[in-house]
Amino acid sequence: MDMTRRDLTLGLAALALPFSAHAARRFDVRDHGARGDGVTIDSGAINAAILAASLAGGGTVILPRGRYMCFSIRLQSRVTLLLSQGAVIEAADPARHAGRYDLPESGIDQLYQDFGHSHWRNSLIWGDDVTDVAIIGPGMIHGIGLTRDGPGARWKKQAGERPLSMRAMTQAQIDQLEPDARAMDGLGNKAIALKNGRNIRLSGFTILKGGHFAILATGTRALRIDGLTIDTDRDGIDLDCVRDVVVERCRVNSPNDDGIVVKSSHALGSAIAAEDIMIRDCDVSGYDMGSLIDGTRTTRQQTAPDQDRVTGRIKLGTESNGGYRNIRIEDCRFTRCRGLALETVDGGVMEHIVARGLTMRDVTTAPIFLRLGDRRRGPDGTGIGAIRDVMISDMDARGIDHRFPATIAGLPGHPITDVTLRAIHLAYDGGGTAADAARQPAELADAYPEPSMFGVLPAWALWARHADRLTIDRFTAETRTPDQRPPFMIEDVQSISVRNTPLWR
Template sequence: MSAEMLLFDIREFGARGDGRALDTDAINTAIARAARCGGTVVVPAGRFLCFSIRLASGVTLLLSEGAVIEAADPALHAGAYDLPEETHGELFQDFGHSHWRNSLIWGIDLHDVAIVGPGRIEGTGLTRDGPGARWRRDTGERPLSMAGMSAAEISALEPEEAAMVGRGNKAIALKNCRRVALRDLTIAKGGHFAVLATGVDELLIERLVIDTERDGIDLDCVTRTRVRGCRVNSPNDDAIVLKSSYALGAPVACDDVVIEDCAVSGYDAGTLLDGSFGRSQQLAPDRDRVTGRIKLGTESNGSFRNIVIRDCRFERSRGLALETVDGGVIENVSVSGLTMREVTTAPLFLRLGDRGRGPAGTGVGAIRGVTIEGVEASGIDHRFAATIAGLPEVRIEDVTLRDIGLTYAGGGTAADGERRPPALPHAYPEPSMFGTTPAWGLWVRHATGIRLHDVRLATESPDARPEIVIEDAEIDRV
């Protein structure tokens, strides 16, 4: 029998699958045994309660039909998650981005690894919380929408690091791995991240269904990555997001990434999986409307190059965001075939800022060589026009918008149209950072080489603001 055909059923290693006994040791023993020769660890039908599961090179973890791996809760069960490893610290990124071992399933420095369905991961015992970055600049650490929150409210979202000992806050975490596949899984309640992949090369994520209370799929400093056919519901944070943080101790680029045929949304948590598509939640924890989008940034120490986003749906979510504020460059980005319904902030948001969360000398990055085409968006929050906003000293350049149809709710006032928001170079990037935009359709400032081809703008009710406002920008409209 070839290595690919070797099967290791976790029941043969003592797993019970009754939802009461801890099956962590049995699964880890099966993985260790499979790692000797390569093979597949089979999780059969049943409910397997676990703390940290440690992946190994050359091993596939197969969750069979009816199989559930449930994250144990240290407050209820006798055990704990693996401790967070010593890292470069959370100086330039938060606790969640900086650790991988404190997860339900994790792997570091591995190759040829897969986790495949059709089974399910339930992060019941995980926490969505974690400390923020130790770096501080009052205007850049958190969205301006959180400015009115009390210290107690902030600390509830960002507990001290000591409170995280023994707790898990990720469903799947991978660092510095090669040739990884995640396929056909369902993940419910993924903690801070349902999937966190940092420094992973040749990553394939296919047909995942994720319904979670914070981030869905975070791709940080990854290369040669494909995300296909996924459905991610995440009302409280981003659904699919590319990042280029300092978690690896140096600025590392996201390069050669394709996101295609995916759907993202901000329905009430849990209601994607139960099919009810609830709409009771109106605000995310940052006090803007629900999230659930595709984004580049906010962590942007490294760059984003050769990125393709195509044929994706946004439902009851914020729009597409391309953001660099920590010195990285966004270039050679192609976006096409997006459909958006009920857009909760701006449908398109391109932001070049100077938050500068990085080592001394971190400068301003760049956005250039971006094409966005074939976008149809409706039900857009009237407050936030599609926005392209650079800085007076460093402009966004070479952006093409082609075959774009945007329909806004309408209702802006003439006074809104007179607004000229401050530059806010150091602020955390979100469409709401500028308040209600002076245009209802498209607002462009501090940009050059912006080309508009068949850009169609409409409102459902009258809006007293100008359709387009251009400030310190060069636009070619066809």
């Protein structure tokens, strides 16, 4: 046995595999023809090793140190893919390399969600209905050859399809972000895509530049994601219509889109809730892309493609047909990014949500944003959803843009109910004017939900409209410079309890 293979064997023995049965059979991708030289297209060899491991009843496919240029890698059940120290899977570029990514699935009615949410196989690594699968190890996935773009939904109504902050963009600028679906054939726009499946583990590796989604999991059950570092050009981790999921100890930097986001789209053909999800001990940020991984954490980029300030953040929404249930977000840190967003606008019910132990620094929009809207991007008969039973506690946010107080925005006749804000401290830059205090924000029921949708709000600490049974306990706030707006503005809130809140009058 050569030294490299001996080191791999010892390393595998010391590594705690998520599925212990996979340790008995090991498949080195070099034995199937992979070169790892950064030039040869190795996806065929890696797929052969994965298939061999699956057909053998399960095993571990090992990528030793090297740079593996790849098009689509197809996951199979009962396989652990081990990215060794120094192993890099690099996404090939069809414009420069011989080959293409697997074609997107055909026959999908991409009506109520965009192209990216509606397809999985046009990815660097994908799995459809796989079980007992893991991708682990200290290596890297570098999506340099992936595209971040894709067409939008074919929904006819269009209102609420894009943020209001994009109103000044020309059609040519929008078309550049949303090319025609035919232009996507052969391209890859996700680093890892999972459709359905169960018992899946993603652990320890790094993703740089992951395309539209670094990770998209749709309809997946019993998914564990831990210890990842993601530094990407659009969404970080998207959990769509999933159940029984834990995301922990991950670092996600995504200045152009959301960091960790839970959705419940119509991608699987029906409204399916996202439920029983834990997100804990994670960091989200909006530094310049790539600067989290290289440690520089630079801040040259000021705006995201939607023309608001950089994104990052943890969010529930925007796709919300099936709703959300039993979601916990605990002990997470937000840095130079938007705050916590909880949104349902497509008919789904959001309930039993807990967010606690959140720390935010340099918050680029609202630190807290709850929005019940009436976009109804869904089949005929889609109604207005609901938000109820939300607890946000033990939160400290500083360096917040003065335009965006914590916001709770329901609709007339459809209040957001049973929300508790407890042990919250918010520190704003200040600077609001008397004219800002006199503003009366429009309802904008069918608009895309984003804190900037209402413009500068008439209060600087908390603005709540159309709510019922709101509890505020130990809520403190401050401004660095004077602000001429009142700290609180409460409109059409039927029942409110305020305790231990000095600024309340």
